[in-house]
Amino acid sequence: MSRWIVAVGAALVVGVAAGAGHTAQPSSARARVDAMLEAGQLVDAEATARAGGAGLRTALGDVLVLRGRLAAADSAYRAAVASGGPEERGARVGLAELMARRGDRAGAARMAGALIAESARGTAGWSARDQVALGRAYLLVASGDANAVRSALRAFDAATAQEPTLVDAALRASDLFLEKFVAPEAKKGYESVLAVQRGNARATLGLARVMEFLNDGDAIGRAREALKANPSLVAAELFIARLHLEAERGDSAQAAARRALAVDPSAMDAWATLGAVAWLAGDSASWDRARAEAHRLSTSPASFYVTLADAAARQRRYAAAEAFSAQALALDSLSVAALGALGTNRLRAGEIAAGRAQIERAFAIDPFNLWHKNTLDLLDVLDGFRTVDQGRFRFVAPAREADVLLPYLAPLLEEAYADLARRYDYRPAAPIRFEIYDRHADFSVRTVGLTGLGALGVSFGRVLAIDAPSARPPGSFNWGSTSWHELAHTFTLGLSGNRVPRWFSEGVSVLEERRARPGWGAQPTPEYLAALKAKFMRPVSTLNEGFVRPRRPDEVVLSYYHASLVCEWIESEFGAPALPAMLRGWRDGLTTEAVVQRVLRIDLPALDARFDTWVQARFRDRTVSEAPEGDAALEPLLQEVAARERAGDDAGLVAALERLVWVWPYDAGVHVKLAEAAARTGDFARALRERRVVLALGPSDPLGARVELARAMLGAGDRAGARREVLAVLEQAPTFERAQTLLLELRRSAPPEDSR
Amino acid sequence: MRRALSLAAIALAAGLVLAAPLGAQRTHLLVVTGLGGEPRFSEAFARQGAALHTLARTQWRVADSSVVWLAEDPARDPRRIRGRATREAIGAAFLSLSRRVAAGDVLVVILIGHGSGEGPGSRVNVPGADPTAADYAAWLSGFARQTVVFVNAASASGDFVDVLRAPNRVVLTATRTAFERNESIFGEHFVRGLSGAEADADKDGRTTVLEAFAYAVREVARVYEQDQRMLTEHAALSDSTLAARTVFAAAAASDDPRVVALVAERRVLEDSVAALRARKASMPAAAYEDALERLLVAIAEKSEAIRAAGVKP
Structure with a gap:
């Protein structure tokens, strides 16, 4: 069965136009807010947005989201929608995203769908920010819809083309590429942002994530650079927290999560990190609090339990990982991460059919997922085992x-x-x-x-x-x-x-x-x-x-x-x-x-x-000038085999050949030699095993190998097996001399009742 | 004597032709080992040439005058190499052999080396100008009444099949097309197949061209698999029916009427095995096995008797 991973699309333009630089002065109050956000000055950004009145309500909502004040953000967005200002579409998608965060997937999809439907009537006159809002809307309905992902990218691309200095579009496109495992495109996008806006924190963090994805370089170091540019970049703290958690540095993970929560108390991933650290440490009080916060923030905090499952699996607590995955899935039956985690943990438990079913569901929802695609391909391979x-x-x-x-x-x-x-x-x-x-x-x-x-x-x-x-x-x-x-x-x-x-x-x-x-x-x-x-x-x-x-x-x-x-x-x-x-x-x-x-x-x-x-x-007194041969060195074993053969030491030869087989079992000549030496020592059971293996290796002379197998069977006392084997050989090659000799031997040495 | 006559009658009734006496078919061999380019190739080509020479003389019992080996460097083995493998020398060798062969003889031509070119211009690199597939086709035109086995074991040899294809002729190439140009290992395995008993799939003591070809194909694939490499050479064969009938070693035979009779009786039994095999699906397994064993034991006893008479069965 062949399975194709869905490509995100043709390499889309995610760069920003040359010449647009961070040295350019913001030309509007919104641009001033953006600059403050990029620098991590959230308090100042909020003040500026509030002072901007109706025209900056969407910006205010964005700032409040970053500060974790979700109810206030909701109000700001609603006000922006009600006033029908220039960023009304951004406010609508902001509201939809808040619904999704609270676990209201249907409400979010409804609101995002309305925006998408509006775009279908034509986007003439839409601003670049409107296009970004459209891309975000598509992502809210992308579950199980590969075309929606492509549409989101097109919208971000259109925004970049329309307003090259709006790096938010290019950054979102790059994030999406990385989320869909297209690291080279993501990297190109982040680098193009950095080429014109040196030190951009989100782009720097993006490169850190690419480094981690490719396992190439100091990802945490790069994320810290992002934090220098924007100390309030919660995503960077969460990224660092996750890497610490994966490296079993609970204290560091906890500290990064707490720094994230200091900026954004609604950061679900931060609570998940704290929950995981607490669970691993057996700290029930902290665990209870983290879990309660997660449930307070969302009616279906699946991602909280997926993080727990990942942490448990990394600690080899596979049964717990499976249980957490199942909890996540119970909260959100469409969560790709939960389906993937549950499927993976079931496969680890040897529950192949059940694991496969979950991974197949996950892949149906997100056909971009390389892990799931690889795993399903592997399961196809296993079918042939x-x-x-x-x-x-x-x-x-x-x-x-x-x-x-x-x-x-x-x-x-x-x-x-x-x-x-x-x-x-x-x-x-x-x-x-x-x-x-x-x-x-x-x-x-x-x-x-x-x-x-x-x-x-x-x-x-x-x-x-x-x-x-x-x-x-x-x-x-x-x-x-x-x-x-x-x-x-x-x-x-x-x-x-x-x-x-x-x-x-x-x-x-x-x-x-x-x-x-x-x-x-x-x-x-x-x-x-x-x-x-x-x-x-x-x-x-x-x-x-x-x-x-x-x-x-x-x-x-x-x-x-x-x-x-x-x-x-x-x-x-x-x-x-x-x-x-x-x-x-x-x-x-x-x-x-x-x-x-x-x-x-x-x-x-x-x-x-x-x-x-x-x-x-x-x-203390031990010196080793050379690395020991190890238990897989072929050359010394081959030399020993040759020496034992020269010495006519069959018992030693058998032992040396056995050791050789544990290193490389595919040389038919070795098995023939072992069979012969074993037979000479009277170890017919071993000789028989070796003859079977020779045959399994597909020898150059299969009929000859089967005659030797029959002879070994006879040696091991299996007359009936030997007869069956030699007859099968002679059935194909009636004049095969060696087989004939054995057949006559069998006949002439048969007990009277066996003679026919 | 009466018994012998009756067995001959059985044989005729079964539609058998008794083995012709030794010497009825003669084999002639022309081996061309081309330019190596590197010592390791030169050595490998010379090794295969020497093996074929030995094989022809000892196992196929080919007369010395009917074994011609032309090589890149005759000084490497002056006793066995007849001359330098130039285009002129190869043409002269064909001419010389055409005067020696009789109708019904087998001519074996084996080219070993590096190949190049396409279509009629396909070639195996030799010192000086390379003879092309078209040249070989012209040289072979004088052997219409013989069975010709032409083996091009070089890389990029595939197009020789279409250029040389003719009635009563088997053409084997190491590659399927002229575009499989990587170093080929077909030749060494084909030669090994001809030399030993491993390739003799039906264990009748005679390795046919088809059996040697199948063996080489299998072993080449095994080497590539073991080395975890993609298979870059796919051998080709022009006429599998003729290849299945053609052997280079003359069949052993005897004038002793007792042996002739034993051989005939054994052939009848072999046919009975074939007939029994055809009924296998319709018989109870135990009955089939018992009947098979009886026949096989009888065949084995005939073989034993033939051997006892001093003839290789």
């Missing part, structure tokens, strides 16, 4: 990957499950869904909704996903240790009620990788030892920062290993039960400090000090 229920796991993978990987992966994961369940005294409910992607882009979309994610695996709890080895170049990663790592998250997330901090969950996973097989998991690198020596590594109490706020690009990788050492040390110092006990502490809602106190009987400073002493001592 094979589902295999085996033991405690439900594998979902392309057919070939299933045939090649599951003979190894299924037993490995069963072993991992049994081992982890025993030591953590916890048994996650079956089935655990394990998705395998042979295209990294698909895995990336499954994980974050967009392509470009660097990770190899992800755990949503009882839903795991990894790149198949074929999704990366040979030798890129060890898919066995990666799978073990992700399954360990299932235990740490489940046992802690998804409250385990990231550092601890990653630390346990890396530690468990090392325990799973010799050579698996992270090892000390020269970079790690240098960082340790330079005291760069963070203490345990702030180790989470290394994951969510790395000071340099490699800090995350260093933190993985460091965290695993913390877990290893805790086990060695306090006993193996300490790790599951800590997970239960988080499950009980304790803070990390309280968990440490309860389980380890020390405080955080003591924990920091004791671990630091231990880790420094452990590596």
